[in-house]
Structures are given as C-alpha cells and as structure tokens.
Amino acid sequence: MIAKxxxxxxxxxxxxxxxxxxxxxxxxxxxEYEVASMSGGKVTLKPAEVAEEDWGE
Amino acid sequence: MKITIVFDRIRGEEKWLVHxxxxxxxxxxxxxxxxxxxxxTDREAKNRFGDVVLQRCISYYxxxxxxxxxxxxxxxxxxxxxxxxICGNKLMCSMTLAKAGVPTPRTFxxxxxxxxxxxxxxxxxxxxxxxxxxxxxxxxxxxRDPQILDTIVExxxxxxxxxxxMYYLQEFVQRPPRDIRAIVAGEEIIATIxxxxxxxxxxTNVARGATTTSFRPDKELKEIVHKAAHAVGGGILxxxxxxxxxxxxxxxxxxxxEFKGAQAASKTKIAKKMIxxxxxxxxx
Numbered sequence: 001m002i003a004k005x006x007x008x009x010x011x012x013x014x015x016x017x018x019x020x021x022x023x024x025x026x027x028x029x030x031x032e033y034e035v036a037s038m039s040g041g042k043v044t045l046k047p048a049e050v051a052e053e054d055w056g057e
Numbered sequence: 058m059k060i061t062i063v064f065d066r067i068r069g070e071e072k073w074l075v076h077x078x079x080x081x082x083x084x085x086x087x088x089x090x091x092x093x094x095x096x097x098t099d100r101e102a103k104n105r106f107g108d109v110v111l112q113r114c115i116s117y118y119x120x121x122x123x124x125x126x127x128x129x130x131x132x133x134x135x136x137x138x139x140x141x142x143i144c145g146n147k148l149m150c151s152m153t154l155a156k157a158g159v160p161t162p163r164t165f166x167x168x169x170x171x172x173x174x175x176x177x178x179x180x181x182x183x184x185x186x187x188x189x190x191x192x193x194x195x196x197x198x199x200x201r202d203p204q205i206l207d208t209i210v211e212x213x214x215x216x217x218x219x220x221x222x223m224y225y226l227q228e229f230v231q232r233p234p235r236d237i238r239a240i241v242a243g244e245e246i247i248a249t250i251x252x253x254x255x256x257x258x259x260x261t262n263v264a265r266g267a268t269t270t271s272f273r274p275d276k277e278l279k280e281i282v283h284k285a286a287h288a289v290g291g292g293i294l295x296x297x298x299x300x301x302x303x304x305x306x307x308x309x310x311x312x313x314x315e316f317k318g319a320q321a322a323s324k325t326k327i328a329k330k331m332i333x334x335x336x337x338x339x340x341x
Contacts, residue, residue, distance in 0.1 A: 019075070021067040021089055034066075049066070054117040056192015056264075057295060057311035 001043045007031040014043050035057050058339060059084040059107025060332070063123060065091050065114045069317050073328035074111060081332055090114045091122050098267055103130040109339035110134045111293075111331075113313060117145045117190055120313060135335055136292035136312050143289045144312035147189050147225055150289065157288035159281065160306045162299075167224040170210050176226055177206050183229040192311075193264035199229060221330045230308070236261045237298040237305075239274065239282040240319055240327060242289060242334035246282055248316070248323040249274040263318035271322040281305050293331050 001014040003024075010028035014035065018024070022035045024045065032048035060078045062089065064071050078085040086107065095102055095176045110127055112134050114120035124138045136144075143149045151164040162185075167176040177184045183201040186209055191197075200206035213221045240248045246269065255266035263269065274282070282296045287308045295311035315340070 010283045016276075017072070019067060019072065019087070021064060022069075022072070023066065049321060053195075054190055055186075056117065056195070057313050057315050 001038070001041060003032055003033075003043050003045050005029060006045075006047070010042075012045070014038075018043070058109070058336065059086065060109055060111065060339075061086045061088055061106045062111045062113055063088050063090045063093075065089065065116055065119055065341055068115075068315070069320075070315055070328070071113055073320070074332060076327070077329045077332040078335075080329075081336060083336065086192060086292070090119055093123065095126055097126070097129070100130065103132050104131075106132045109335045111335055112136060112141070114335075115313070117192075121145060127200065131173065132341055135338065136294070137290060140290040140292050140294075141312050144294070144310050145190060147187055150310055151225075151227075153288050154285060154307055154310070157179070157284065159285045159288055160304060162230050162301075162306055162308055163228040165226045167226065169222060172208055172223075173224045173226075174203065174206065176224070177203065180226050180228055182236075185229050186226040187225050187227065189223070189225055192262075192301060194260035194262035197260060199259065228309075230299050232299045232301055233301075234259070235267075236259075236308075237278070237300070238269075238319060239278070239296045239298065240314055240316055241282060241286045241294045241296060242330050243338065244283070244336070245330065246274065246279060247327055247330040248319045248325050249278070249282075250319045250322045252318065263315065267318065268320040269322040271324075278305055281307060285310055293334060 003012045004029040005026040012026050020035050027034050033045035034048045036044045036046040060083050112124050121141050127134050139204035143153050154161040165176050167173040183199050186198050188196045209329045235251045235253045238250050250269045250271050252261040252267040254261045261267045274311050285296045286294050289310045297309040298305050298307050
C-alpha cells in the first residue's frame with residue numbers, strides 16, 4: 001500500500017503487516033504519520049503525535 | 058482465555074506482543090487507550106477486557122489512570138497500578154528500592170530551589186539531576202559544579218509546573234560507559250543486556266542511540282535483579298543496573314518495558330516470554 005506524504009508529497013510505502021496505530025515515516029522528509037485506518041487496500045494517515053513529557057517506559 | 062493489549066502508540070514491541078498472543082491460540086484484542094472513555098460505575102466494562110490486560114500505553118499518566126480504572130472494574134492488569142505508581146515516579150522507586158535493601162545510588166530530594174544548593178553539596182559534585190516523571194533519559198543532566206547546577210535550576214524554575222520546582226538529585230556513579238538492562242517476567246529473567254552509551258553521550262538509553270549486547274548474568278546480578286523486581290511488586294519489568302566500583306547498583310525499574318534494543322541482542326523471544334507469563338498469571 002502506498003500513501004502520500006502531506007509534507008513533501010512523496011510516496012510512503014506502508015508495510016504489508018502494518019496495523020492501525022502504527023507509526024510510519026516518510027523517507028524523503030522524515031515526517032512521521034500514524035496509520036489511521038486501513039480497508040480495501042486503502043490506507044489513511046494522520047500526523048503522528050509529538051512525544052509528550054510523560055512518554056516512555 | 059482473552060488477552061487484551063492496551064496501547065496508545067504501536068511500536069515494534071506491541072506488534073511482537075500481538076503476534077505472540079495470537080500465536081498462543083487465545084483470543085487477542087488490541088485496544089487504543091486514547092479512544093476509551095468510561096462511566097466509573099459501569100460494572101460491565103470489565104467484560105470487554107478479558108482475562109488479562111497487558112498495559113502498554115506509552116503515556117505514563119494515561120497508562121496509570123487506565124490501569125486504575127480497569128482494576129476498579131475488577132480487571133487483571135499487568136503491571137498493576139501499585140507497580141506503575143512506584144516505577145513511574147523516580148522518587149517512589151528509589152525509596153522503595155532503598156527500603157528493601159536493594160543497592161541503589163545515594164539519592165536526595167530538595168523540595169524547593171532554596172534547598173537545592175545545600176543538597177547538592179551533601180551529594181557531592183558531580184550531581185545527577187533527574188525529573189520525577191519521565192523516561193528515555195529526557196531532562197537528565199549532570200551538574201559538574203555549582204554554576205552548572207544554578208543554570209539547570211534557573212531553567213527548571215522557568216517551567217510553569219510545580220513538580221519541576223522540586224529536585225531529585227543523585228550521586229554520579231563511576232561506571233564503565235554502559236549499564237545493564239535485565240528484563241524480568243515474574244520469577245524469570247528473560248534477557249540481560251549491556252546498553253553501551255553512544256559516542257559523546259553519557260546516558261545509556263536505547264532511545265538516545267545506545268547499542269546493545271547480550272550477556273549471561275552472574276549469581277550476584279540475578280539476586281539483585283530479583284530483589285529489585287520483588288521490591289516494586291513484580292510483573293513484567295525492566296531493571297536497570299550499573300556496575301559501580303562497590304558492586305551492582307539498581308538505578309531504575311521500568312514498568313512498560315521497551316525491548317527493541319534487548320531483542321536485537323538476544324536470541325530469546327522476549328515477547329513470547331511476556332505473553333507466556335501473562336497467560337500463567339491470569340490462570341492463577
């Protein structure tokens with residue numbers, strides 16, 4: 001599956017085993033996206049959340 | 058049996074856990090914690106979460122609140138809120154380790170900027186300063202002298218959050234440019250790795266570029282790791298240990314263990330071991 005980068009319009013290849021919630025990165029501009037939905041071979045992305053102060057282990 | 062994995066960001070770890078949970082033959086559901094809301098008296102809510110919930114939210118506060126809500130409904134969550142409360146707060150964790158007799162770096166707390174200078178003198182320079190809540194080595198700094206300490210304090214005081222205006226200080230432990238991460242599931246040490254600090258970096262977090270190598274733990278290390286894991290309440294944990302000149306010291310126990318770095322170095326299927334532990338625990 002291929003999606004478009006909102007930032008630089010490059011193609012982002014979504015891995016076959018991707019799941020909703022997974023983070024993908026544009027190889028051209030490094031923008032990060034979260035897989036928002038996948039159905040019928042179509043994928044939608046939304047900008048990934050920026051790390052919050054309480055994120056971690 | 059039904060295994061539920063709650064998350065708010067899918068990392069490699071969550072994908073491995075889902076894969077192993079499904080492979081175990083049990084019903085598996087992955088639930089996005091960000092989409093959840095509850096009426097606090099809704100007793101039926103427990104049914105949705107099955108026999109065991111693996112708490113994998115990356116946000117400490119979301120994870121902590123969600124675990125408390127699920128436990129309130131009667132769900133069985135790994136790790137428990139008791140463990141999460143201790144491990145998620147460096148002050149709680151250090152106090153718990155020290156009280157249980159686990160070797161840990163000398164740790165001090167200054168409850169305002171007025172007492173931080175004298176506290177640092179007590180610790181002795183260089184002083185390590187850490188936020189009470191946080192991970193990945195973020196905001197952890199070394200004050201090598203009083204001038205640097207003052208600069209760090211000034212920056213912290215400018216942050217409009219009262220927690221930032223209290224200070225957790227620790228002795229700087231002389232150690233090789235690495236530390237140890239031991240991953241524990243119940244009574245089993247699943248993996249032990251060295252985390253080697255990258256060039257020009259003293260912190261050993263994989264999130265900061267540390268590389269990992271696997272090794273076999275000696276008897277003393279195993280004992281200390283188990284003691285630390287028991288002290289915080291047990292479960293699936295990442296125990297971080299330094300090799301000081303006086304022996305091992307545990308500086309942290311992690312509650313939502315990231316194991317990408319450990320898995321890269323270890324032949325053990327860490328996610329499988331975690332799922333096996335969750336299934337065993339739920340049966341008991």
